[in-house]
Amino acid sequence: MAVRTTLKASSLPDNLLALRTAIEAAVPHGRTDNGGRADRGAWGDPPAEVESAWRDLDASYQLIVQKYPTLGRGNSASHLGTLGTGNHFIEVCLDEADQVWFMLHSGSRGVGNRIGTFFIELAKKDMRTWMVNLPDQNLAYLPEGTEHFWDYWKAVSWAQKFAAKNRELMMKAVVSAAQSSGLPPFELTDLAVNCHHNYVAREHHYGADVLVTRKGAVRAAEGDLGIIPGSMGAKSFIVRGR
DSSP states (O other): OEEEEEEEGGGSOSOOHHHHHHHHHHSOOSOOGGGSTTOTTSOSSOOHHHHHHHHHHHHHHHHHHHHOGGGGSSOSGGGTTOOOSTTOEEEEEEOTTOEEEEEEEOOSTTHHHHHHHHHHHHHHHHHHHTTOOOSSGGGOOOOTTSHHHHHHHHHHHHHHHHHHHHHHHHHHHHHHHHHTTTOOOOOEEEEEEOOOSEEEEEEEETTEEEEEEEESOOOOOTTOEEEEOOSTTSOOEEEEOO
16 A cells, blocks of 8 residues: 655655654554464554454454354454564655655455465365366366355455455554654645455456456556555555556
8 A cells, every 4th residue: 555645855854763663653563472462563452443443344254254263363453454574564655756655565464365275275175075187286276156166255355355454544553653753744645555466356358257366466457556566675666557
């Protein structure tokens, strides 16, 4: 997710320590205690806004978990609005016009990966049950119309909602932290991007309604905004589909 602000590079102090400290205090990040109660990357006491957002997500999550209890380990209000580890990041960036942007990358905080892994194994079992002979077991699939297909679709759709809300809450916290860190007053412009890069979407292509899976990729239909993030200080790009 990326948002453009009305701040200019000249508005930033020479030392960004206060800004970084404010952001780090506002957004839980990392992982300790093996993800347990003392995990610094989770909320000890989630803010009211996070609790409210979780209530909106939890009802449909419980329906998934009731059927597949294995998927119930981990995600809760304590991980909503948090950054995580790995290649997830929060950045303060400058564009070619020297305007300040905030950019962040995070997703479903593990539940998407757990859903994918679980249903891959389920698909492999189904292939064996139906005696489908595949050249490689990793080509196992869930035929559309089957119970497991629709259960996967519901689960992955929920994980995508969680991921989008996760980024939304984090960005709000980042902006609020920046506004209270001593920077000059600023606002957000109308240019903002919040896109998935591991997801499934219903789309219409070549005369057919299909489900498209994108792994490490973003949709770039005409006018669609996307993000190509740089790596550890390399330039990032905000792109528009052609």
